[in-house]
Amino acid sequence: MRRRAGLAIAGAAVLAWGEWLNWRWSQALVGSIGGASEAVVVLGYRNPQSTANFINRWRVRTGIRSVATDGARGTLVIFSGGATGSSAAEAQLMADYAKSVLGFDGTVLLEDQSATTWENISNVIPLLEDVDRIKIASQPAHALKARAYLRRQRPDLAERLVRADDYRPGEWMIGKPLLALYRLWTLRGLKAEERKVLL
Template sequence: MRSRRMLFRLLRAGAVIYAALAVWAEVAHWRSSKRMLGTKSGTGGSQAVVVLGFRNRGSTANFINRYRVRAGIRSLPRTEDGVLVLSGGSVAGDVAEAVLMETYAREVLGYTGRILLDADSRSTWQNIANCVPLIEHADTIKIVSNSPHAEVAREYLWAQRPDLAGRLVRGDEHRFGEIVPIKIAATLRALLFRWRADVAAHPA
């Protein structure tokens, strides 16, 4: 009886902690999705949607890359003036993330729209630098990943090409209640990234 009570208390505590982390992550992602944007309205004209890849060890797109591709496609306007830019090199596997994402978009989702690839990037900074020639034509630009990562990428575009960053608008990668465990992990990772950046910028 005592062991059952202890198990129940542990489960209840775990549920409370998970719920608190989930709410925290949802709020953090929502706030990130609104930061580092330009002054464009996001309607009309041509659009480029940049989807940032995640390390992929296998020969098919992993869960995170599949989600990002779906979020990228739903971020595109229903016109012929949109281009999906898939960005990511072979960081963790033999095949570039961009290629794996394109295969998923074409063969699994049946996407028939225009796609451009950056299959060389090995960091977020390179993602942005290598995608600049592919998005310069666009009237508005969206960057899709998990929201904290997309915020960092938008920050890098402001640093590299502020003229293009002024065209940044929100993508549709953040929806409440989607991929909550991954949002929690991404928020924790973003905190660690920011902490390391602060330490590097202000060493003791």
């Protein structure tokens, strides 16, 4: 009985750790700047098939619900991601999903050349120059990495970063500890001052 109780407590602690870390990442390197216009940048994930895969569908939903969180006028949704192999670009697959499945009818732009997160940010910068606020939609740690990259490439634009609706309590709860471990490993390349926001 004690062993079961101990395992249950350990399991609850691991789930709580995953929740807390993802929440913390969603809050990092963002401000609370106002403004009439915003861009939501939705980052693509490897997608060799002809329709948006599970992760890209989740990222699109995150991007679309980020538009709705405060109802900013003039919101622009930018889907970013190039082709994997011979399939269509991730950006196009995500846009198709947003329009045909989610019924999104807002303003959409495609950035369809990127193969890495660094390139995602580099290639969307020209599309961000005229907006007041910038949201980056992905899993919380991946979005944090992208925000750090924007700070490196264009610190002036990084001052316009605000939080996307990328963290919700209980969403992906079972997978969050594993995602957190993986993302801690992938975030190890951030600079010392950027790493301060990780824990």
